[in-house]
Ligand SMILES: Nc1ncnc2c1ncn2[C@@H]1O[C@H](COP(=O)(O)OP(=O)(O)OP(=O)(O)O)[C@@H](O)[C@H]1O
């Protein structure tokens with residue numbers, strides 16, 4: 001097996017990856033805060049880590065990886081969204097509105113990430129189910145002198161952790177200068193961050209030694225990763241936007257609660273998906289969701305292809321041109337591999353992936369495999385492409401339940417045969433020609449066979465137009 005190498009943000013070097021336990025490689029990815037649809041930027045870490053997950057399973061065994069990705073279902077942004085809805089007249093208590101929204105968002109998230117071919121993690125812990133673990137960790141931090149309670153809050157005292165800032169390579173003073181840190185009267189130092197905060201009656205809250213309250217965001221990941229992966233695990237991933245302060249704070253909490261632990265050995269950070277040079281983000285409002293693209297008829301597989309065509313450590317843009325090229329390439333590959341059984345993945349594809357997840361390199365190897373469809377198929381499947389039949393591929397676009405493409409094509413072909421049979425009697429073939437060109441216009445390939453006609457969905461299939469022809 002080829003040696004996997006990953007760029008570790010902690011050491012700023014590309015390093016040989018050596019798992020703590022090769023029989024159980026453990027990986028954590030910071031998941032979404034569930035108050036709204038995932039935008040395309042949010043999908044980037046999911047697709048990148050899905051490829052890493054596949055590579056690790058290829059290398060160490062399908063059952064030798066534990067992949068955890070959390071849902072942050074308690075957060076001020078969630079509360080604010082629910083409050084807005086309540087003020088706009090939505091029925092129910094604030095707590096009910098919050099729960100309704102987080103449940104719904106988790107469902108959307110699953111649908112959208114499934115459409116991108118990202119396998120579900122082994123564990124998807126929800127923060128609200130790990131409050132006891134968070135409280136226990138905060139108590140440990142207080143007992144060890146790294147945190148203090150003040151006015152219903154508990155704060156982590158950053159100056160008590162010498163290594164603070166090491167991951168992002170900044171000193172505490174630089175960070176104070178560069179960051180918008182919240183100054184509060186009860187903080188000993190402006191850099192100190194919240195582990196626990198009080199909740200008003202209408203906000204979600206849990207009883208704690210510091211009164212009724214709720215956890216800060218950072219402690220969620222420390223507590224959940226410890227519970228599910230232990231105090232030392234292999235890989236911690238997330239977007240580069242989370243490196244500071246979120247990951248810096250996770251390290252401070254976990255390493256101070258367990259002084260002899262390393263926490264995560266390798267830190268992997270993906271660069272940002274951008275729009276005109278700026279990070280795609282909810283706060284900037286320059287985003288579109290994965291669902292927007294799927295609804296426009298961009299298959300999930302095309303989105304995945306585009307995301308993989310740039311190395312994860314480089315910023316990238318989404319463009320319609322990239323999507324069109326991806327669609328054409330995938331279509332060509334699908335035609336080449338139709339009815340072919342996959343052989344083994346080309347070793348060069350594995351080498352490219354093992355070299356710090358060089359997915360763009362892997363795709364260029366695939367381009368060269370057109371002469372060997374069996375290897376092309378196996379290699380594409382290794383990175384999560386060409387995995388499903390075409391029906392499922394197109395079904396992932398359009399409405400959430402997915403149209404049954406096979407059924408649509410079947411009714412179109414029986415209609416075609418009726419028109420043809422009629423034309424044979426009347427000797428007027430114009431209606432048949434008209435139907436044929438309408439099908440072509442809808443992106444369907446019409447192949448005449450001895451028995452009748454074979455209709456095949458093409459890369460530019462327009463489901464709306466096809467439906468209109470039935
Ligand atoms: N533009 C982007 N490109 C790549 N990854 C991103 C981008 N925006 C967010 N992420 C990643 O998405 C994951 C989920 O992040 P989170 O739920 O905190 O985002 P958010 O707060 O909803 O989005 P935003 O950052 O747009 O306000 C994190 O790993 C984060 O690093």
Ligand SMILES: [Zn+2]
Nearest residue numbers: 030031221246
């Ligand atoms: Zn996290």
